[in-house]
Amino acid sequence: MRQADDAVTVVRGGDPAKFAELTEPCRHELQVHCYRMLGSFADAEDMVQETLLRAWRGRETFAGRSTFRAWLYRIATNACLDLLSGPARSREITVGTGNEAGSPFAEVPWLQPYPDRLLDLAAPGQGEPDAVTVARETIELAYLAAIQHLPPRQRAVLILRDVAGWSAEETSDALELSVAAVKSALQRARATLRTRLPERRSQWGPATPPSEQERAVLRRYMDASVAGDLSALAALLRADARQTMPPASLVYDGRASILDMWRPVLEGAQAWGEWRVLATYANRQPAMAGYVRRPGEAGYTAVNLDVLRVEDGLIAEITTFGPELHAAFGLPDRL
Numbered sequence: 001m002r003q004a005d006d007a008v009t010v011v012r013g014g015d016p017a018k019f020a021e022l023t024e025p026c027r028h029e030l031q032v033h034c035y036r037m038l039g040s041f042a043d044a045e046d047m048v049q050e051t052l053l054r055a056w057r058g059r060e061t062f063a064g065r066s067t068f069r070a071w072l073y074r075i076a077t078n079a080c081l082d083l084l085s086g087p088a089r090s091r092e093i094t095v096g097t098g099n100e101a102g103s104p105f106a107e108v109p110w111l112q113p114y115p116d117r118l119l120d121l122a123a124p125g126q127g128e129p130d131a132v133t134v135a136r137e138t139i140e141l142a143y144l145a146a147i148q149h150l151p152p153r154q155r156a157v158l159i160l161r162d163v164a165g166w167s168a169e170e171t172s173d174a175l176e177l178s179v180a181a182v183k184s185a186l187q188r189a190r191a192t193l194r195t196r197l198p199e200r201r202s203q204w205g206p207a208t209p210p211s212e213q214e215r216a217v218l219r220r221y222m223d224a225s226v227a228g229d230l231s232a233l234a235a236l237l238r239a240d241a242r243q244t245m246p247p248a249s250l251v252y253d254g255r256a257s258i259l260d261m262w263r264p265v266l267e268g269a270q271a272w273g274e275w276r277v278l279a280t281y282a283n284r285q286p287a288m289a290g291y292v293r294r295p296g297e298a299g300y301t302a303v304n305l306d307v308l309r310v311e312d313g314l315i316a317e318i319t320t321f322g323p324e325l326h327a328a329f330g331l332p333d334r335l
Contacts, residue, residue, distance in 0.1 A: 008064040011055075019059070023052055026069055028122035030076050032114070036138065036159050037080035039148045041112040041325055047083065051076040066170075073164065074174040077156050081175075084152040108148045109247035113282035113307055113321055114139065115329045116209070138163045141283050141307055141319050146196035150189050157182055158189040210286045214310045218286035221308065221315065222277045225290065228266040234259055236315050243318040258318070276300045280329050282307045289326065291335045300335040302326050 010018045030051055035044035054075050055062075062071055119139065137143060147155050156175060160166040161182070168186075172179045210218075217236060224232035234255060243252040243261070252258045264270050273294040280287045287307045291300035302323035309317035326333055 007068045008062060011059045011062045011068065014059070016056075019056060022068060023055065023072065026072050027052075028118060030072060032119065032122045032139070033073060033159070033164070034076055034080055035114055036144065036147065036163065037077065037152075037155060038083070038110075039108055039112070039144050040110045041114055041328065043083065043110070047076060047079050050079045054079060070166075070170070073160075077160065077174060081152050081156060107249070108145045109249065111141070111145055111148070111246045111319075112325060113141065113287070113305060113319075115325075116281035116284060117330060118328070119284065139283050140285060140309070142197060142309065142317070144283070146193055147189075149196055150192055153177070154185045154189040154192075157185040158193070161186050162190075209284055210281060213313055214286045214308070217310050217313060217315060218279060218288060218308060221306075222279060222288050225277055225288065226275050228271070228275070230259055230263060230266060233262065238311065238314045238316050241315055241317065243320060245320045272303075273297070274300075276335050278331060278335075280305070280331060282329070285309060289323070289329070289331050302331070302333050305329070305331075 007022065010022050013019075027048060031044050031048045034047040034051070035041060038044055038047065051072060055072060058075070062068070066074075147158065150158065153175065157171055157177075160171045160174065161168070166174070168179050168182045171177075172182045175182070177185070220232070221236055223229075224236065237255040237258060239255050240253075241255050241258060243258050244250065252261050265272050273292045276291045276293070278289045278291075280289055282305070285307050287305060289302060290304045290306065292303050293300045305321045305323060305325070307319045307321070308315050309319075323331075323333065
């Protein structure tokens with residue numbers, strides 16, 4: 001009780017410096033929470049700022065009935081729901097035709113990667129038993145893309161119940177829903193999620209950083225990319241591999257389709273140029289930043305960020321993003 005009373009005193013005391021000191025340890029995990037809700041790294045950053053602003057303005061409403069962290073989560077969740085319901089930033093799922101309909105990545109053009117170096121800052125530290133673990137199976141891109149297909153309130157219920165570990169009663173209070181409505185929303189959300197996640201997900205979703213096998217595949221992928229070696233790249237891809245490129249609704253299904261897309265980029269008169277690459281990690285998955293020096297240019301310019309999903313030593317999925325978030329990854333724009 002003393003700790004809760006102290007938090008109430010600080011929050012309602014109106015001292016900006018003390019309030020900031022209390023909120024700072026929660027900032028990174030709040031951003032991960034908002035990221036799960038929105039699927040966008042940039043929007044999650046904005047929503048953390050909005051959450052802290054709302055918390056400051058509404059500080060008199062904090063009575064200590066829940067932990068300070070839970071109070072912030074409630075505010076953050078509702079800030080995200082307000083964004084999702086507003087006309088300024090539509091979050092309509094784009095369902096394509098043919099092969100596109102089978103890829104949640106192609107249907108979520110706002111999807112962005114999340115740097116592992118920032119996920120590490122959001123992980124719970126010692127003495128923080130109520131912090132939410134950044135488990136790999138709830139931060140990988142396939143999971144993030146899948147939950148974007150849920151209606152916003154179903155998504156919020158799923159995240160609060162299955163990720164944050166809240167009770168039905170706590171979730172009901174946070175979202176101003178009945179307990180029965182929360183249980184029904186969770187049941188529907190779980191059913192939808194089962195249809196959207198990869199069939200073999202249980203085999204690739206441990207709550208760990210990338211394995212040594214995944215890192216080895218990444219190194220081989222990087223070497224083959226720099227060399228422009230399509231044979232080596234082909235050997236790394238599963239026959240049913242898939243590549244997608246948010247925000248473009250482009251899907252390349254199968255090893256042959258991916259190689260056909262890569263061939264003019266790496267070989268022949270129309271090849272882009274000389275490549276350099278840097279290893280990084282996103283969403284607890286191996287990733288590679290690509291840089292190209294086109295003919296006549298002096299340096300290498302950032303062009304892409306490939307996030308890999310590896311199964312049984314082969315690449316099952318490549319999600320290719322632009323270089324817009326290189327700074328967040330600690331990556332340079334040029335080499």
